[in-house]
Amino acid sequence: MQKPVLLTGASGNLGRVLAKGLAERGYTLRLTDISPFPDPLPPGAVFEQADLEDGVTILRLAEGCSTILHFGGVSVERPFEDIIGPNLRGLFHIYEAARREGARVVFASSNHSIGFHERPSDNAELLDVADAFRPDGYYGLAKACGELMGRLYWDKHGVENVNLRIGACYERPVDRRMLSIWLSFPDLQQLAKCCIEAPRVAHAVIWGVSQNPAKYWGADHRERIGWEPQDSAEPFRAEVQHILGDPISERYQGGAFAAKGYTRTEPSPRDTFAVE
Numbered sequence: 001m002q003k004p005v006l007l008t009g010a011s012g013n014l015g016r017v018l019a020k021g022l023a024e025r026g027y028t029l030r031l032t033d034i035s036p037f038p039d040p041l042p043p044g045a046v047f048e049q050a051d052l053e054d055g056v057t058i059l060r061l062a063e064g065c066s067t068i069l070h071f072g073g074v075s076v077e078r079p080f081e082d083i084i085g086p087n088l089r090g091l092f093h094i095y096e097a098a099r100r101e102g103a104r105v106v107f108a109s110s111n112h113s114i115g116f117h118e119r120p121s122d123n124a125e126l127l128d129v130a131d132a133f134r135p136d137g138y139y140g141l142a143k144a145c146g147e148l149m150g151r152l153y154w155d156k157h158g159v160e161n162v163n164l165r166i167g168a169c170y171e172r173p174v175d176r177r178m179l180s181i182w183l184s185f186p187d188l189q190q191l192a193k194c195c196i197e198a199p200r201v202a203h204a205v206i207w208g209v210s211q212n213p214a215k216y217w218g219a220d221h222r223e224r225i226g227w228e229p230q231d232s233a234e235p236f237r238a239e240v241q242h243i244l245g246d247p248i249s250e251r252y253q254g255g256a257f258a259a260k261g262y263t264r265t266e267p268s269p270r271d272t273f274a275v276e
């Protein structure tokens with residue numbers, strides 16, 4: 001019998017999309033979130049309300065699971081103290097559970113782990129997953145730490161993990177930046193399936209983005225999981241290309257997250273020292 005898949009953050013925007021999509025694809029799901037699950041439970045799914053900071057409960061929820069899809073936690077920029085519990089201690093509980101169960105972790109990382117890279121000009125080299133982390137806030141910093149946690153648990157304990165640097169996963173793009181970083185719901189659902197099914201992933205990092213021609217990001221490890229996104233933001237161009245942010249948001253890949261609380265006052269130098 002197929003082992004269950006544990007999905008954290010199940011009551012959130014992406015959790016609900018994944019719960020539906022993976023149930024339709026025949027998976028037995030264990031759903032969890034600190035908030036109640038707002039939809040009717042999909043067939044083959046159970047839900048238990050739990051806090052990621054409760055390590056004992058996380059260990060129990062992961063028992064017998066093949067994969068933990070970790071989508072729970074604070075999903076926006078917040079003060080440091082609000083982030084460390086759910087996003088760092090919680091992540092540690094997920095990795096300890098995966099180690100004990102021999103499970104694979106699929107971690108919802110974010111473009112905000114590299115958000116202070118500038119947006120590429122035309123024909124510029126695209127960012128690849130080996131380029132340096134440049135988090136654009138405490139949220140992005142916790143995502144970078146999460147990816148490094150995956151590196152550690154693979155190197156030290158052989159816990160396989162796929163880190164999805166999700167761009168913006170919405171029903172449709174809502175501004176010009178999303179013409180570059182949009183991930184459609186169907187592409188996300190297929191991405192999750194590929195992460196579960198791949199025979200071997202080691203420590204992998206994949207840009208969670210659809211097939212957008214205006215892309216910022218290049219090489220990653222998608223060949224390990226055989227994922228090929230099908231959708232593109234381009235059909236929405238006329239609708240959203242005039243929707244821009246302030247100059248700081250428009251300069252950096254992280255957009256408004258980079259601009260939030262920005263206090264540099266010197267005439268913003270281009271990167272003389274490339275990646276410092």
Ligand SMILES: NC(=O)c1ccc[n+]([C@@H]2O[C@H](COP(=O)([O-])OP(=O)(O)OC[C@H]3O[C@@H](n4cnc5c(N)ncnc54)[C@H](O)[C@@H]3O)[C@@H](O)[C@H]2O)c1
Pocket residue numbers: 008009010011012013014015032033034035050051052053070071072073074075076085086090108109110111165166167168169170
């Ligand atoms: N939506 C996007 O475009 C996007 C982009 C990049 C990364 N991500 C990441 O993907 C994941 C899902 O994003 P989303 O848009 O569905 O966010 P969301 O905020 O809708 O969902 C996150 C869920 O985590 C739960 N949660 C928060 N703290 C918790 C705790 N202490 N214990 C248990 N559950 C807790 C919340 O109740 C919520 O249901 C997040 O990790 C987010 O950082 C999303």
